[in-house]
Amino acid sequence: MIQFVNVTKSYDSNIAIRAVNLNIEKGEMVFITGPSGAGKTTLLRLIYRAEHPDEGQIIVAGWDVGKLKDRSIPYLRRNIGLVFQDYRLLQEKTVYDNIALTLRILKVGEGDIKTRVSNILKLVGIRHKSDSLPKDLSGGEQQRAVIARALVGDPTVLLADEPTGNLDPDTAMGILKLFKDINTRGTTVLIATHNRDLFAETGKRVIYLRDGEIEREALG
Ligand SMILES: Nc1ncnc2c1ncn2[C@@H]1O[C@H](COP(=O)(O)OP(=O)(O)OP(=O)(O)O)[C@@H](O)[C@H]1O
Ligand SMILES: [Mg+2]
Structure with a gap:
């Protein structure tokens, strides 16, 4: 589902990802961890072409990401759901409208949207908050809404940064x-985190990054 072959990414003179090789199969749940500055966010950003690799090849859901033309990027991104801190809910819109937005952009009919948003809110456990504004939700509920938004387009891959x-x-x-449930339903899930408690005793793959390199891999 996600393959990195000898991928390097630098920012000016600073190498963020160094000759990384990685293979994540469809349906896996994988954690990326490591100290601040290790390259976790950069690795995720390379997957959805927010960054372009300097060297090497990245294949995601059959797309050769490094070779994608700009106009093809939206097609790649339809396969990918994002849970990132700098991608917040729109504060002036209800939870329902925040989640429906993705489908409206895809020109899905309103009837269909209603069913899909309702199902996804039920899955993440906040259907009763459908008409609330983000500011009236707890932190955990807001994060559930962000996850619902990431999932409503039915992506094959879910990327989550902290x-x-x-x-x-x-x-x-x-x-x-919730991430485990989503993974059990077949979505490939990749989570970048500092938080060891999150992957401890999950039995899932944990990739340790340091200075842009994969230092080791273990099971959580
Ligand atoms: N836009 C940018 N411009 C310049 N350097 C950057 C940029 N983004 C990241 N870097 C550098 O690349 C390296 C990897 O950063 P990255 O954000 O991927 O690390 P991280 O593992 O996600 O860290 P954190 O745990 O703090 O989120 C760091 O040295 C960082 O300073
Ligand atoms: Mg980061």
């Missing part, structure tokens, strides 16, 4: 359970 960063430990575990 998805529990601002949450208390119990709420974080609730979000982890």
